[in-house]
């Protein structure tokens with residue numbers, strides 16, 4: 001991924017100059033936390049969606065992983081995100097802040113290492129392919145189980161959690177599916193490899209409870225938008241066959257946005273195309289991120305005008 005400019009420990013640097021030393025403990029042990037954020041071309045110029053919530057989650061992820069202090073504050077990292085997007089001259093992009101164990105800690109003690117922080121940005125539009133939002137995608141229930149929360153912390157966005165997602169996604173794609181649905185250690189529906197999952201039953205939206213999944217910011221946005229549309233929303237345990245019997249199934253994530261599943265484990269979901277409630281939520285979400293809803297102003301941080 002080519003990034004023109006990267007913000008590293010307080011300074012904007014040419015992307016080509018940022019090289020990670022081989023002896024970086026984060027690379028060896030997965031000791032890093034990160035965020036995935038998006039900047040959209042909104043009504044009054046480029047704006048970052050729910051920036052504060054993402055940076056606050058980054059902080060919480062770092063705390064969960066054991067860091068007691070980081071070298072930059074939430075406010076400084078918010079400013080740094082805006083500065084990085086501006087330096088790269090992009091109006092629509094994906095932002096990737098990363099806090100990583102840069103030195104020390106070879107004895108597996110986080111207190112013995114130093115945290116460094118970087119932010120990169122790049123254009124990234126269709127995470128599940130260009131037609132995904134229109135047609136819906138095909139998924140299977142993975143043969144891999146999602147992490148148990150007492151093994152690694154499922155609610156923090158820790159780099160070392162993602163080999164579990166890679167195992168599942170790679171297997172599903174090799175089998176000919178677009179995405180993997182992961183069950184938790186109890187055998188109930190957890191989430192997808194990089195997105196939360198919802199089912200639609202009549203006028204109700206159901207999604208697995210927070211305890212074992214990443215509390216997605218898109219998940220939260222969709223819950224708010226759905227309630228405003230008069231839908232009933234509840235977080236409750238879901239079984240594999242509830243997916244098969246749902247009217248609609250969709251996933252939510254910063255990269256994926258909202259994508260419907262037209263088929264799961266070779267069973268057609270609903271009418272076999274993106275359903276009407278998923279479509280309504282997709283439209284409301286696009287209006288929200290583009291500054292077209294009254295609530296958008298609470299959620300958007302506009303880039304300062306040059």
Ligand code: PMP
Nearest residue numbers: 194195196214216217218253254
């Ligand atoms: N679950 C997992 C495992 C993820 O990686 C992501 C992407 N961050 C999500 C859910 C969705 O979170 P968000 O809506 O905040 O992007």
